[in-house]
Amino acid sequence: MIALEVLVRWAHLALSVLLVGTAVSILLAGRSDRPTALGWETRMLDACRGLVVLAFAAGVAVLLLQTALLEGRRAAALDPGALRRVLLETRGGHVWLVRHGLLLLLAAFLAVPLDVRRRVDWRAARGETALLGLAALGAGAAAGHAAALPGALAAIATDTVHVLAAGAWVGGLLPLALLLRRAGRAEGADARPLAVLAARRFSRLALACVLALVASGSVIAWAQVGSVAGLVGTAYGRLLLGKLALLAPILALAALNRRRHLPALGGEALRVGRPAMRRLARFVAGEAALALAVLGLAATMGFTPPAAHAEPDWPFAFRLSLETLADAPARAARALVGSQVLVLGAVAALAALVVRRARWPLLGGALVVLGAGAAIALPPLAIDAYPTTYVRPAVPYQAASIVAGAARYREHCAVCHGPTGAGDGPGGLRLARPPADLRAPHTGQHTAGDLFWWITRGIPRAGMPAFGATLAAEERWDVINYVRALSAAHAARNMGPTVEPDRAWLVAPDFAYAVGPTPARTLKDYRGRRVVLLTLYALPGSRPRLAQLADLYGSLTALGAEVVAVPTDAAPDALRRLGAAPRILFPVVTEGAADIVAAYRMLAAAPHAELLIDRQGYVRAIGRGAGLAAAEPNALLAEIQELNAEKVPAPAPEEHVH
Ligand code: HEC
Incomplete structure (x- = not known):
């Protein structure tokens, strides 16, 4: 099925590109009334007619195949209902209709015999062919990977530039080679001036196209691949590398043609000009053959998930860091x-x-x-790396996952790594190497994928067992989130109640919570909008501070801050226990409190604790016990103002540890 898909998509792309290139090269060569040139033009127009029909047919094959794939059954390819659904209800279907409508228009236009004796008509007629072909080819970008990106319009425009530049250049190679071959023969000498002109113009156009291809290709690669791991570790990235590898000899050939053969074309006919022309024809045909292979890779990339959305499989035993x-x-x-x-x-x-x-x-x-x-x-710079080094965690860095991971950790890891991760568990005594201190900054420097590899496969030479068989993948990710939290907590032990300007590094684990009967919310909902003062409170000790916060609430909201209060005993009737006075207007968590408290107590172990979380989702100040509470009320406002005044906010942390 995949081979078939590659084949029909490749055929469709190659035929469309050839169509565009042929139409453009007729236009580029310009009008001539020499018999050989006229013969070439007629042949090329015939080729356009054939190509448009074939491209249309290949497009129909792509549609049938796509329908079968989308519906998950072969028979759907010939089921009118299924085809109608795909055509009318999917974006790809709409784009297909537009593109094939344009191809039909082009076919009709080419079928009408036109009187092109007058110069204006010639341009208009040939120009229209090229324009319709370009439009049909370019419209495809609206259904590609670009359409799924944020800021799709710019991405689609970039894709369009890419495919049109490829069409004009790659598609024009074969027609040019044919013209050169004809004009390089003794009996085609009358077309030589036209061929020389066409080759020079084509060379200039090709240079512009290559520059456009490189520029647009880099932008697309940045968006769709985005990392070295994506480039070498995913199918999409490897296809791209293959494309680049093929592009290198094509560009070398093109450079040779431009420097060697092109200048010789105008030379003395018998010994210099004509042989150069025939040689150029052969080289250009060689370029075209390689370019067709590139189109095959491009067509395959069209239906391969972009690297940025695939899990990379790192091929090397090391990486640079x-x-x-x-x-x-x-x-x-x-x-x-x-x-x-x-x-x-x-x-x-x-x-x-x-x-x-x-x-x-x-x-x-x-x-x-x-x-x-x-x-x-x-x-x-080299450090060990594993196939999973750049895999993205399947479970986000969230309080619930950290709590689940803590339980797994106590069950399986604490024997060796110790209850706090210090590496001092009794199980480590009989090992050749002491179990690692998981709180060390060094642990934090490994990717989550490294940890996943070790926990899955173990570290045999050190005596660390493998857990791939005992713990499900999700449980392993939970443990990793917990280990990350351990390491973060260790690093955060000196964070105090004042904000350090422009230093955001401690990622606040996300959490979900509900207040009374209202729908659940998450910490992330405040991202980019509000500073959050996460307050873990215990009654009755916290009562005065809660009263103070209730008092300040007006000023806090005016500064763009929200208070989220979490009862550390996770009492479901927390609201009732707080009583009616003072009136508390900020959210008091009634559901989800247990996980929040367990995860955030790792950062601030005290009956009453406050964590100031900035708009990007980083913890910026921690008050433990008295902490932020001890300071006079205005101190809190000053810290928030400090955050508000930051000019260059740190980039928001990824949803996952990495
Ligand atoms: C039988 C004892 C033992 C158990 C059980 C154990 N480990 Fe280990 N662990 C080790 C040893 C020994 C090392 C290797 C230290 C070294 O390479 O120097 C290690 C290394 C690690 C490392 C690499 C740290 C680094 O920075 O190099 C991680 C992460 C880790 N263990 C996590 C876990 C987790 C998570 C569990 C529970 C699922 C676990 N370990 C269970 C003994 C153990």
């Missing part, structure tokens, strides 16, 4: 030296581009220096 340099001055020094050597190599390479005379020796030297720089700089 600057974090390895944090507490290692010797490594840092070596990396620094290496980086300077790299800079030197880059300068030499640039010089080679500019200085003509010593180009090749300079370039060779530059490559050697670059290699040496990499050999010095990279090894200190």
Whole structure:
């Protein structure tokens, strides 16, 4: 099924691209009344007629296949009801209708015999063919991956530029090769001026198209792949790499054609001009063949989930990370030296581009220096990596998950790693290596995917057992969220009641809660909108502070802050217990309190605690016991003002630890 899908999509794309390229190259060559040129033009118009019919047919095949896939049964491909649903109710269906309507229009236009003896008519007629073809090809972008991105319009426009540039360039190669071949023969000599002109114009157009392709392709790759892991670790990324690998020889051929063959075309006919023309024809045909393979990869990418949405499978046993340099001055020094050597190599390479005379020796030297720089700089940056290193956690960093993870941890891990993660459990005594201190900053530097790998497979040489068989994947992610919270709590033990300006690093675990009968809300709902003062309270000790907050509530909301009060005993009748006076207008959590308290107590272990969470979702100040409460009321307002005054807010943390 997949092979069939690749085949029909490739056929459809290649035929559409050829159609566009042929129409554009007729326009590009311009009008001529020489017999050979006229013969070529007639052949190309015939080709357009054939191509439009074939592209339409391949498009129908794509539609039938897509319908069968969407409905999950083969028979759906021939079921009018199913086809109607796909065409009328899906975005892809709408775009299909528009594109194939344009193709039909083009077919009708090509079928009408036109009198093109007058010059204006010729341009209009050929221009219209190219325009309709381009429109049909470009419209496809509206149904591609770009349409699913935020800011879809810009993404669709970028995709359109990409596919149109590919169409004009790649599709024009074969028609150009045919023209050159005809004009390169003795009997086609009358078309030589036209062929030379066409080749020069095409070369200029191709250069513009390649630049547009590279620019738009980079933007698309950034949005759809976004990371090295996505590039080397997912099907989509690997297809892209394949595309780039094929593009390199195409560009080399194109550069050779432009520098060698093109200037020779105008030379003396018998010995220089015509042989050059025939050679150029062959090389251009070679470019076209490679380009068709690129289109095959592009068509496959069209229905492969973009890397940014797939779980990468990291293929190497190491990765590079600057974090390895944090507490290692010797490594840092070596990396620094290496980086300077790299800079030197880059300068030499640039010089080679500019200085003509010593180009090749300079370039060779530059490559050697670059290699040496990499050999010095990279090894200190390398740390172990595993296939799951860049996998995104399946469970978000949330209080409920942390609490579930804590239970699993007590059951399976505390024996060795100790109740607080310090690595001091009794089970560790009989091991060759002491169990790791899970609170160490070093643990925090590994990706969640690294932890997932270790917990799943164990670390045999150190005596750490594997849990892939005992714990379900989700439970392992819960444990990882708990370990992250352990490490965060350890790092946060010195965070005090005052905000450190512009230093947001402690991610506040998300949580869900409800107040009385109102629908459930989450901490994340406040993202980008409000500063949250999360108040864990215990009666009767917290009563004076709650009264104070109730008093301040007007000023707090005016500053854009919300108070969320959580009873630490998680009493469902918390509202009643608070009583009627003073009147509390801020939310008091009646559902979900237990998880919030358990997770946030890790950061602030005190009967009464307050955590100030900024609009991006970072904990910025912690008051334990008296804490924020001890300060005079205005101090709290000042801290919030401090947050409000921050100019460059930190990027919001990802939903998952990483
Ligand atoms: C039998 C004892 C034992 C048990 C049980 C155990 N571990 Fe370990 N763990 C170890 C040892 C030993 C190491 C290796 C320390 C080293 O590599 O130097 C380790 C390493 C780790 C590391 C790597 C830390 C780092 O920074 O290198 C993580 C994460 C970890 N364990 C998590 C867990 C979790 C989660 C559980 C429970 C699901 C668990 N371990 C259960 C003994 C144990």
